[in-house]
Amino acid sequence: MKKTILLAIAITALISCKDDKKAEEKTVATTQTIAPVSDATAENAVIYEANIRQYSPEGTFNAFTKDIPELKKLGVKVIWLMPIYPISMKNRKTTDGRLVSDIKDPKEKAKYLGSYYAISDYTAINPDLGTKEDFRNLVKTAHENGMYVILDWVANHTGWDHKWITEHPEYYHKNAKGEVTDPLNPETGKSWGWTDVAHLDYANKELNEAMKNEMLYWVKEENIDGFRCDVADNVPTEFWQNAIPALKKVKPVFMLMESNKNYLLKDGLFDMGYGWEAHHVMNDINKGTKTVKDLDAVFTKISKEYEKNDFFMNFTSNHDENSWNGTEYDRMGDGVEAYTALTYVMPGMPLIYTGQEYDLKRKLKFFEKDSIPKTKAKMFPIYEKLGALKNNNEALNGGKNPASYKRLTTSADANIFAFEREKAGKKVLYIGNLSKKDQEFTTPIDGTFTNYMTGEKVTLAKDQKHNFKPWQYWVLTN
Template sequence: MKKTILLAVAISAFISCKDDKKTEEVTASTTETIAPVSDALAENAVIYEANIRQYSPEGTFNAFTKDIPELKKLGVKVIWLMPIYPISMKNRKATGELSVEDIKDPKEREKYLGSAYAISDYTAINPDYGTKEDFRKLVKTAHENGMYVILDWVANHTGWDHKWITEHPEYYQKNAKGEVTDPLNPETGKSWGWTDVAHLDFSNKELNEAMKNEMLYWVKEENIDGFRCDVADNVPTAFWQKTIPELKKVKPVFMLMESNKNYLLKDGLFDMAYGWEAHHVMNDINKGTKTVKDLDAVFTKIGKEYEKNDFFMNFTSNHDENSWNGTEYERMGDGVEAYTALTYIMPGMPLIYTGQEYDLRRRLKFFEKDSIPKTKAKMFPIYEKLGALKNNNEALNGGKNASSYKRLATSADANILAFEREKGGKKVIYIGNLSKKDQQFTAPIDGTFTNYMTGEKVTLAKDQKHNFKPWQYWVLTN
């Protein structure tokens, strides 16, 4: 193969300089610039969820691609692209409980672009975002910057415009009248409210094969590095057991599931789960309905119910949280920075959602065009600093070969979270007042450390009393 390519280049040199240039471009575009996905990837990675529609005023791949070097500054190693496929126009969501058909004013109707999770074609590109060549440029640029690209995969349902609706109605779940339905609650038989999508029926073997082939297309033809799988536990486990090994035969892939079901992490299926429980407790601590002891209970539960090499994506926000439950500032108040640091220091992989690095303080519209701010303020340098620590200090390894986690008992454990991570002689300690009140406490920490966020030296003694303001935290390194 190598000899053939060299011969082609030599022949083209005799024809014209223009043809020679074309040959060089093709060769460059097909040369891989990044090592295959491996378990080591997850140990010190930061993941970024890219909402292409809302990332820029243009809402295009190209506008996002030019900023990939900015993401590199944040320590990002995995880019998760929200669905990039054409969106079904039929029954598309508008606002509240209304679909686009309920909007009578034509001009008003035009602004409702629908949900990216209502897909009309799994192997095509949403033309609003650009072309397939634009997408390939994004992937190539990410790889050149040491980042992997995973696609959002929605296997549970399609949009109502998908050709399977007419060509393969047997692929879908139906009601008593034989009509294709939107997803229904199996306990009540009532709609979940996702009326813009049609529910697939994985008891059909042909559907399983067709869906597997759609996923294989992106790995084989477009060189992507894995998938984030929407409502993964709503899809039969048997599908993942058949499909994921087939994907890995083509190349190693990284698999993130929107689920925290431990059985889906077994036997080489998914690599990373959602850290829902820790996230919800963080929100509830700010509400005053839970304390740090409830967060301790989550870590204890993980130790009992999950295997040692299972790990989670840690987050203060994502597309669902931001649009439906509120920004991290709404949910976590003044604790945002303390919780952000926690997601980096605790075991797992931290997530940045589009706009968080630019202090986004409003809910992004889900069915309409919107844009994030692009001014660096408080959070960008914080994410930058935490990203560097995560990338470079093996004490924060958080994947299948994670560093140790040791809870440090304090005299105020209901409000003070203190723990240390250690590996290879390196140690990182987190101490945070996760409450709205001043706290005085002692902690069993002895020695001289660097307060990583400020660069100051800190000398501590085991019987020393500490006074922390509300939401004050330290990240200490040896």
């Protein structure tokens, strides 16, 4: 009897130890190694859009994770992961728009991996990228290096293999025949051409709760720091008004929207929008269809239509631009470096898209496996230098408590873009010839500055004549 009691005590103690160990392991796994994301985070951050599939020959989380210290050199504070979820097989498309299911050759068919944005399961991992443990290690490594991780979220549509198609057809838009449809243009009723996805219908209140819960999973269970929300203004505002506060009850999160609609930046919804208008003007200046005066008009519009603490992501490229409209070199020509510097110095947060740091000069395949170059050439040290300035100079604060922005007039304002940012006694000036011709001009600026990119001293005087070559620019610090 005594032996039985002793054995029972020993077993109980062993189980207790195991439970304690499990609890300890769980605690270790969820320990924060980085302060929660905050408004201050965005003031001096650089964001990196990670296309895991194309980042490396392996196309895996692990191959990307080992390079996170390289991103730290670039001043990256936020990593945006393009969709990491399983991709639907049904209605997969080829690069030239055919259905993969129509291809007879097995080798040819296997090439097409599908769109990242045709999701078959919101809470699973695409096995091509690795395991959930690999993903957790990526998040942990990012946090240890002072970076936050946000996930690409596609609330507007699912892939055709998603279980909701059969289990909850009421979650989807349907045509007159009662068939689930791909997303349609509400003004014309015609397809956008996204035929590999099925359009969700938020008139169904149960869908609102289901989608919110899918988002909550990643915040609660996987310790991610926010979301980049695809076509955010195509989803009813009421959904975001329900979902975002629920996410923020769990922990602070950073919310980026693929939109520039001002109403979505109000009332604590999205933190940052897309700087589409400035981006398109940059492209058009290189084409010769617009000038710096049109860029001025963008800043004037922002000052009138948005609140002072609204801010945008600035970019010369992203996955959509690269895949469908060409690289920044295709669209901006010899102005790439001048525009890159501009995205860092103007109000907002600058973006680096996968491969830009390695001088990627071709479109990345969207539906197939591809890979970026990994040789540091011209742009890596430029991004590194600009990232250090953005991270450390308050005059470039660009979030909810931004540094001031003042346009500086010149004698050639149609081609010379000059402005000053200032905060806490620090100043940064940008003066750039955003044209394909030499420009002679004067500015009303007095003082001695440092040309940040070269380290040289620059003394300016009112009415002093300057001659800038095409796309020449200065980033001046006091």
